[in-house]
Every structure is written in C-alpha cells, then in structure tokens.
Amino acid sequence: MASMQLPKSLLRPILSESIVSRHLQRHSCHHTPLSTFIKPTTHRQTQTNNMSTTPPKSTDKLQSGLEYNKSHWAPSYAEKFASLGNGQQPQILWIGCSDSRCPETTILGLNPGDVFVHRNIANIIHEGDLSSSCVIDFAVGALKVQQIVICGHTSCGGVNAALGDSKLGVLDTWLLPLRKLRAQNLGTLEKLDKKSAVSKLAELNVLDGMAKIKEKSVVLEAMEQRGLKVSGLVYDVATGLLRTVDGDEESQEEIKARLTAFKTA
Ligand SMILES: [Zn+2]
Numbered sequence: 001m002a003s004m005q006l007p008k009s010l011l012r013p014i015l016s017e018s019i020v021s022r023h024l025q026r027h028s029c030h031h032t033p034l035s036t037f038i039k040p041t042t043h044r045q046t047q048t049n050n051m052s053t054t055p056p057k058s059t060d061k062l063q064s065g066l067e068y069n070k071s072h073w074a075p076s077y078a079e080k081f082a083s084l085g086n087g088q089q090p091q092i093l094w095i096g097c098s099d100s101r102c103p104e105t106t107i108l109g110l111n112p113g114d115v116f117v118h119r120n121i122a123n124i125i126h127e128g129d130l131s132s133s134c135v136i137d138f139a140v141g142a143l144k145v146q147q148i149v150i151c152g153h154t155s156c157g158g159v160n161a162a163l164g165d166s167k168l169g170v171l172d173t174w175l176l177p178l179r180k181l182r183a184q185n186l187g188t189l190e191k192l193d194k195k196s197a198v199s200k201l202a203e204l205n206v207l208d209g210m211a212k213i214k215e216k217s218v219v220l221e222a223m224e225q226r227g228l229k230v231s232g233l234v235y236d237v238a239t240g241l242l243r244t245v246d247g248d249e250e251s252q253e254e255i256k257a258r259l260t261a262f263k264t265a
Contacts (some may be wrong), residue, residue, distance in 0.1 A: 122158025
C-alpha cells in the first residue's frame with residue numbers, strides 16, 4: 001500500500017549519515033574519523049533534516065520558505081531552538097564552497113548547532129583573508145571545535161574558472177591561489193580531461209587549504225594541547241558522496257617545532 005511507505009525525503013538523512021560513515025571509515029587514516037562526531041540519526045533528527053530539505057511548493061522559493069519556516073519548521077522544534085538560544089557548542093568547523101549543491105549540515109545529516117561554517121567561492125584559504133581567519137580563530141579559540149574540515153567538490157565553477165584564462169574581474173584576484181596551484185601542477189593537469197582536471201585541482205586546493213590552516217598558531221596550539229584534527233574532503237555533487245583527502249600527518253615533534261618558531265620569531 002503506497003501510503004504506508006516512507007517518503008523518499010524521510011530516508012535521505014539516514015542515507016546521508018550512513019554514506020558519510022562508510023566512506024570516512026573506508027578512507028580512515030591516523031586522524032580521528034570525522035564519523036566519530038556524527039551522532040546516529042534519531043527519528044527526531046531525521047524529521048528536522050527532512051524539514052530543512054523539503055522543497056517549497058511555490059515557484060517563489062524564498063516566499064514559500066518563509067511561510068514554511070513560520071508554520072512548520074520553528075514551531076515543531078520549539079524545545080530544540082530554546083536550547084540553541086542559550087548558545088552553541090559545535091564540534092565541527094566546516095570550510096566549504098558557496099555552491100548551492102554543497103549544504104554541509106544536510107550532507108552530514110546533522111542539525112542546527114552542529115556545524116560552524118565558513119563558505120566562499122571554491123573554498124579557498126587566502127593567507128590575508130580576514131573573514132576566514134576570524135572564523136578559524138573564533139571556532140578554535142572560543143568554541144573549541146574538535147575538527148576542522150575543508151571540503152572541495154566536483155564540478156566546482158570556481159575551480160573550472162581557474163583552469164581557464166578568461167578575465168573575470170575581481171574574481172581573478174580571488175582565484176589567484178588556484179591559478180598558482182594550476183601552474184605548479186600543469187604537467188599532471190594537462191594529461192587529464194577537463195572534468196577530471198577540475199576534480200584534481202579541487203583536491204589539490206583542499207590539500208593546500210589544509211596546509212595553510214595548519215600554519216596558523218591558534219590551530220597548531222589546539223592540535224598540540226587538545227588534539228584538534230584538520231581533515232580534507234571532496235564532495236561529489238553527482239552522487240552525494242564524500243571522500244577523504246589525506247594530507248601529511250604532523251608528528252607532535254613537528255607541531256612543537258613550528259610552535260616554537262612562532263614564539264621565537
Ligand atoms: Zn565550488
């Protein structure tokens with residue numbers, strides 16, 4: 001009987017959680033798996049997540065979203081939001097692309113309050129970018145997150161643009177780190193078809209971002225003192241699957257040596 005079957009939208013968060021766990025466990029390295037911080041999806045969480053992804057009925061998605069928020073979303077979880085009104089204790093800082101296909105909380109099957117977020121075009125870490133620097137500083141220093149995740153994705157428009165030579169105005173400045181990575185890895189990228197080259201450069205960008213994050217003293221101190229982990233992921237927008245990107249694992253000695261360099265400079 002069709003009416004007795006679970007709607008596909010209700011199954012989606014459960015699938016997301018199991019997919020993330022399976023893939024992160026498959027590619028587990030010395031880091032504490034990110035899946036450690038993904039709680040089992042309860043019925044209530046499933047409902048919450050489902051509500052966040054229910055497509056608006058109207059063609060005006062903002063208007064129907066506003067109506068849905070008022071009539072269903074907020075009233076259904078009054079207790080949860082009352083708790084969130086007193087503060088946040090997210091375990092994860094997520095740095096991702098602004099792309100509409102990469103909604104981190106939905107992808108992870110998590111809920112409001114679970115993930116502190118910074119997103120920009122092509123998830124680029126610029127050394128001089130005040131916005132991402134402040135987010136990292138606050139998330140690590142004040143919120144004491146346990147994991148920093150930087151996530152790139154397939155078919156990224158920013159990465160695709162960096163592989164081209166068109167003049168893009170202010171975006172050319174923003175994409176400069178990607179174009180440097182492209183120049184440094186030209187031999188590898190030239191052997192790939194365009195789609196694979198975009199995915200490869202997205203992966204290289206994640207590794208570059210991880211390295212830059214681990215150059216920050218606030219991150220190094222947290223790594224040394226309380227075991228903060230920095231992980232890289234690539235999200236496939238065509239399948240919904242996440243895979244890990246393994247960077248170099250720092251030893252405690254290396255972390256200490258770099259911290260000493262900060263303190264004696
Ligand atoms: Zn993107």
